[in-house]
Amino acid sequence: MAGDETTLTVEGLKTHFFTKAGVVKAVDGVSFEVGKGEIMGLVGESGSGKSVTGFSIIGLVDPPGRVVEGRIIHDGRDLVGLDDEQMRSLRGNRIAMIFQDPMMTLNPVLRIETQMVEAVLAHNTVPAAQAREAARDALGQVGIPSPDERLRAYPHQFSGGMRQRVAIAIALLNRPSLIIADEPTTALDVTIQGQILYEAQKLCRETGASMIWITHDLAVVAGIADRISVMYAGRIVEQGTTADIIDQPAHPYTRGLIGSVPSRNTRGDRLFQIPGMTPSLLNLAPGCAFRERCSVADDTCLAEPEPSHPLPGRVLRCHHPVLEVAQ
Amino acid sequence: MTVQAEQRPGTGLEAAPRPEDVSVETPFRRFVSDFLESRIATVALAVFAVIAFIALFAPWIAPTDPYDLAQVSVLDSHMPPGSTAFDGRVFVLGTDGAGRDLLSAIFYGLRISLGVGVMSGIIAMAIGSVVGLAAAYFGGRVDTVIMRIVDIQLSFPSILVALVLLAVLGKGVDKILIALITVQWAYYARTVRASALVERSKEYIDAATCLALGHRRILFRHLLPNCLPPLIVVVTVQTAHAIALEATLSFLGIGLPITEPSLGLLIANGFEYMLSMKYWISVYPGVALLITIVSINLVGDQLRDVLNPRLQK
Amino acid sequence: MTVFIIRRLLQSVVVVAVMSLLVFVGVNIVGDPVDMLINPEADQAEIERVIRDLGLDRPLHEQYGYFVVNALQGDLGDSFIFGQPALQLIIERMPATFELAIAALLLAVVLGIPLGVLAGLRPDAGWSRTIMAGSILGFSLPSFWVGIMMIMLFAVMLGWLPSTGRGDTVPVLGVEVSFLTRDGLSHLLLPAINLSLFKLSLVIRLARAGTREAIHQDYIKFARAKGLSETRVVLVHLLKNIMIPVVTVLGLEFGGLVAFSVVTESVFAWPGMGKLIIDSLHELDRPVVVAYLMIVVLMFVIINLVVDIVYSILDPRVRLQDTRA
Numbered sequence: 006m007a008g009d010e011t012t013l014t015v016e017g018l019k020t021h022f023f024t025k026a027g028v029v030k031a032v033d034g035v036s037f038e039v040g041k042g043e044i045m046g047l048v049g050e051s052g053s054g055k056s057v058t059g060f061s062i063i064g065l066v067d068p069p070g071r072v073v074e075g076r077i078i079h080d081g082r083d084l085v086g087l088d089d090e091q092m093r094s095l096r097g098n099r100i101a102m103i104f105q106d107p108m109m110t111l112n113p114v115l116r117i118e119t120q121m122v123e124a125v126l127a128h129n130t131v132p133a134a135q136a137r138e139a140a141r142d143a144l145g146q147v148g149i150p151s152p153d154e155r156l157r158a159y160p161h162q163f164s165g166g167m168r169q170r171v172a173i174a175i176a177l178l179n180r181p182s183l184i185i186a187d188e189p190t191t192a193l194d195v196t197i198q199g200q201i202l203y204e205a206q207k208l209c210r211e212t213g214a215s216m217i218w219i220t221h222d223l224a225v226v227a228g229i230a231d232r233i234s235v236m237y238a239g240r241i242v243e244q245g246t247t248a249d250i251i252d253q254p255a256h257p258y259t260r261g262l263i264g265s266v267p268s269r270n271t272r273g274d275r276l277f278q279i280p281g282m283t284p285s286l287l288n289l290a291p292g293c294a295f296r297e298r299c300s301v302a303d304d305t306c307l308a309e310p311e312p313s314h315p316l317p318g319r320v321l322r323c324h325h326p327v328l329e330v331a332q
Numbered sequence: 333m334t335v336q337a338e339q340r341p342g343t344g345l346e347a348a349p350r351p352e353d354v355s356v357e358t359p360f361r362r363f364v365s366d367f368l369e370s371r372i373a374t375v376a377l378a379v380f381a382v383i384a385f386i387a388l389f390a391p392w393i394a395p396t397d398p399y400d401l402a403q404v405s406v407l408d409s410h411m412p413p414g415s416t417a418f419d420g421r422v423f424v425l426g427t428d429g430a431g432r433d434l435l436s437a438i439f440y441g442l443r444i445s446l447g448v449g450v451m452s453g454i455i456a457m458a459i460g461s462v463v464g465l466a467a468a469y470f471g472g473r474v475d476t477v478i479m480r481i482v483d484i485q486l487s488f489p490s491i492l493v494a495l496v497l498l499a500v501l502g503k504g505v506d507k508i509l510i511a512l513i514t515v516q517w518a519y520y521a522r523t524v525r526a527s528a529l530v531e532r533s534k535e536y537i538d539a540a541t542c543l544a545l546g547h548r549r550i551l552f553r554h555l556l557p558n559c560l561p562p563l564i565v566v567v568t569v570q571t572a573h574a575i576a577l578e579a580t581l582s583f584l585g586i587g588l589p590i591t592e593p594s595l596g597l598l599i600a601n602g603f604e605y606m607l608s609m610k611y612w613i614s615v616y617p618g619v620a621l622l623i624t625i626v627s628i629n630l631v632g633d634q635l636r637d638v639l640n641p642r643l644q645k
Numbered sequence: 646m647t648v649f650i651i652r653r654l655l656q657s658v659v660v661v662a663v664m665s666l667l668v669f670v671g672v673n674i675v676g677d678p679v680d681m682l683i684n685p686e687a688d689q690a691e692i693e694r695v696i697r698d699l700g701l702d703r704p705l706h707e708q709y710g711y712f713v714v715n716a717l718q719g720d721l722g723d724s725f726i727f728g729q730p731a732l733q734l735i736i737e738r739m740p741a742t743f744e745l746a747i748a749a750l751l752l753a754v755v756l757g758i759p760l761g762v763l764a765g766l767r768p769d770a771g772w773s774r775t776i777m778a779g780s781i782l783g784f785s786l787p788s789f790w791v792g793i794m795m796i797m798l799f800a801v802m803l804g805w806l807p808s809t810g811r812g813d814t815v816p817v818l819g820v821e822v823s824f825l826t827r828d829g830l831s832h833l834l835l836p837a838i839n840l841s842l843f844k845l846s847l848v849i850r851l852a853r854a855g856t857r858e859a860i861h862q863d864y865i866k867f868a869r870a871k872g873l874s875e876t877r878v879v880l881v882h883l884l885k886n887i888m889i890p891v892v893t894v895l896g897l898e899f900g901g902l903v904a905f906s907v908v909t910e911s912v913f914a915w916p917g918m919g920k921l922i923i924d925s926l927h928e929l930d931r932p933v934v935v936a937y938l939m940i941v942v943l944m945f946v947i948i949n950l951v952v953d954i955v956y957s958i959l960d961p962r963v964r965l966q967d968t969r970a
Contacts, residue, residue, distance in 0.1 A: 063870060065866060065869055065870060067861075089875075093872050093873075093874065093875075094872065095872070096869065096870055096871065096872035097870060097871035097872030097873070098872050101870070101871075102867075102870040104863050104866070104867055104870075105863075106863060109862060109863035109864060110863045110864055110866075110867040111864060111867070112864040112868065112882050112885075112886070113864070113886070114885045114886055114889065115881070115882070115885065119881075120868075123871070123873060123877065123881075124871040124872070124873070127871060127872045127873050127874070127877075128872055172867070175871060480656075484656075484660055487945065487949045488904075488942075488945055489900070489901040489904040489905060491904050491905055491907060491908070492904040492941060492942075492945070495904075495907065495922070495938070496664070496667070496668065496938050496942075498926075499668075499671070499926060499934045499935075499938060500667065500668060500670075500671025501671065572785065576785075576787045579787050579789075579790075580787050580788070580789050580908055583787075583789045583790075583908075584789070584907070584908065584911055584923050585923070585926075585927055586923065586926050586927075596787075596789075599789070599790060599793065603793055603912075606793060606796060606797055606801060607801060609801060609802075611797055611801075614790075614793055614797075615794070615797070618790040618793065618794070621787065621790065622785070622786060622787075622790070625785045625786075625787070626781070626782070626785045629781060629784065629785045630781070633781070
């Protein structure tokens with residue numbers, strides 16, 4: 006991964022929420038890179054900070070949250086510290102985002118046309134007719150039949166899958182170099198999920214855009230991502246190529262995640278379940294956040310595990326990686 | 333903690349024995365401490381307590397009896413606040429057109445306004461709760477008919493309902509009470525029915541029914557206590573509303589007779605002197621009315637927040 | 646659908662009938678009908694003639710029948726004071742009341758929505774708290790007292806605006822209106838603000854609640870993620886969503902403004918039908934009181950009927966639920 010080939014470099018990102026009850030360290034020192042045209046899967050349970058990471062990159066963290074530390078370098082420019090107008094001109098232009106629930110992302114009282122044309126006009130000074138053409142082409146690109154008619158429709162006249170296609174079309178309108186997809190298939194039927202996954206992957210290839218695919222579903226991301234980062238309690242606990250992570254998971258948490266995905270080999274067996282629940286990020290005790298649920302944890306885990314690089318392209322945060330056992 | 337201990341004997345309703353009462357952190361104690369979290373609401377509650385005290389004991393704490401002709405002299409009429417009467421008394425808030433001490437008149441006016449408002453609220457709550465409970469408990473046709481009547485009545489603004497009744501009935505304390513009760517009962521009925529419907533579907537009512545307890549027992553001992561939280565909120569809002577409505581109607585001269593000088597009537601009396609800059613005759617009774625209503629509303633707002641189950645952690 | 650409309654129509658007829666019965670019974674039984682219906686200054690022969698004319702010597706159900714038949718023909722009796730048909734008196738004063746109510750409604754929308762949205766966008770800011778405190782006051786303050794204070798401040802102390810009457814009017818489509826003349830507008834301003842205060846507080850609350858809810862919706866975040874300017878997010882995406890409930894509620898509230906104009910018109914001596922009924926109540930001009938009540942009740946029944954039908958067209962769930970019940 007050469008420096009000039011990276012679209013996004015995140016270094017030591019910390020996003021904290023300053024609530025009345027205390028500071029919630031939703032993202033606490035996350036680092037990763039996304040290469041040009043690469044799809045990176047960001048996997049974790051709900052509350053692991055994966056969505057907040059996405060919103061931090063695009064600069065849409067809601068108060069009382071804010072980025073307190075770290076660098077987000079996109080196309081050679083650090084996004085942390087940009088002013089509102091500079092961030093706005095990047096959003097939907099160079100960096101686009103797709104949300105989880107297509108039923109909620111499109112404004113119910115505005116026509117699809119309005120919602121698409123405004124996205125073009127927000128970043129380009131072109132005649133409205135030209136913006137409309139761009140919108141129509143984008144709809145056609147994501148496989149929506151008779152786009153000219155559909156532009157005049159309201160969101161409720163579309164099915165969930167179709168709406169997500171519209172959202173993807175909007176994200177693609179300005180040819181972004183980075184797309185952040187926040188669980189875009191979770192709310193959809195399984196058959197539609199497959200179509201959207203395929204569509205997204207294809208469009209990424211065609212446009213050369215990089216993508217961060219945020220999900221809690223390891224099975225989904227295994228089929229689409231080039232690399233995977235596993236997040237737990239605001240940190241990346243393991244990172245590597247998809248094949249490495251799936252075939253040789255080293256972190257006990259990753260192993261647990263993979264164990265809990267049903268497959269042909271586990272047929273008839275009792276499905277593995279990680280015991281316990283995600284810890285509250287409010288006033289999290291120091292040390293490894295996973296130790297309460299970990300089967301191999303001992304007193305060394307009371308200390309913070311530092312990131313290690315046991316293999317090329319691999320990052321681990323664990324005192325007792327399974328890798329060591331294998332060696 | 334001492335505050336909680338003092339508050340406890342005051343309100344019998346919430347302290348009704350519930351199983352949780354055995355533990356230290358009772359729902360009522362938590363309710364009190366939640367309520368006191370808001371400084372504005374605590375102040376409002378204290379202000380309201382003072383007003384209620386004045387209203388209750390007006391004859392004993394008012395400087396003069398403004399309606400005792402022996403104590404009132406027309407020579408003292410229209411005196412601005414702080415004036416001294418010929419016999420040496422000081423009129424803190426001035427006097428009205430008949431020479432009455434305005435502060436005393438306000439104390440007596442509070443007594444009437446608050447009395448009428450609270451009384452109408454209590455009677456309306458009693459009627460509305462029974463009707464609402466009946467609708468929820470018996471359901472079916474009873475429910476449909478009752479709720480249709482409630483809906484229709486609530487589709488008319490309160491002032492119109494009061495206007496119809498007072499046009500028909502005429503003036504008088506009893507008449508205005510009837511009007512205020514008619515305006516309010518439907519809100520209570522709707523509130524109680526809504527929460528009773530939720531409670532009715534819960535298991536303890538089934539259990540009570542299985543024990544073959546009588547209708548009345550299930551209704552009043554089991555259902556009603558659980559409908560209290562929303563009812564308490566409606567009581568505060570509606571009482572404030574009733575006080576304002578009575579003042580409005582009395583101001584318009586179609587509410588209380590001049591023998592019952594509520595705050596609304598005091599303000600109406602002062603209105604004619606407004607143009608000659610004798611502002612105090614209207615303004616001070618108005619301020620008293622305003623403080624009363626605002627303090628009740630602020631208490632009601634906080635109660636709504638504290639008692640709202642969706643906001644509870 | 647037809648079933649639904651017929652049910653609602655029948656219900657409205659029942660409401661009007663019950664109201665007419667209530668007013669009739671009130672006038673004829675609770676009080677002395679001779680007292681109530683006959684000019685107190687009439688002599689004995691006149692009284693007997695009117696008793697015969699009105700059929701007061703007949704059984705009660707026949708009397709009610711007369712009342713209904715006459716009312717259906719638009720005859721609600723003559724005013725004692727003005728000697729004109731009561732209905733005509735009220736209709737003459739209707740435009741003044743409607744002008745006041747519409748002005749108040751416009752003020753509530755034009756001021757209330759921006760204030761509510763601002764308060765919703767930054768709920769913790771100082772001015773947001775000020776707006777909300779103002780709205781609590783608007784709910785709490787009895788409007789007649791606010792009216793008095795406005796007269797004291799703007800008319801008596803500052804002398805900026807007149808405090809009574811309608812001022813100069815000009816006819817528009819045969820109806821006299823105040824708002825088109827400078828003098829009329831200055832007369833309209835204080836009463837309109839006074840009447841609007843309660844609804845203004847309501848609109849502020851609705852708009853604030855709508856904003857607070859909408860601001861966390863994904864479609865607002867998505868609009869931001871598209872790189873739209875904050876102005877466009879608020880003015881297009883947010884406003885359009887909160888306008889729908891606000892406007893619906895306001896449609897329902899128009900009747901309330903007409904009813905509450907009774908208070909404002911009395912304070913500001915605005916010559917509308919609200920002042921007319923209060924004056925008539927004081928002067929025991931019963932035919933006018935009865936006519937006013939019947940007309941306003943009828944107006945409400947019609948507003949509610951229309952709103953119900955429109956709702957049922959918009960929302961099929963309401964319709965189905967009602968047919969099943």
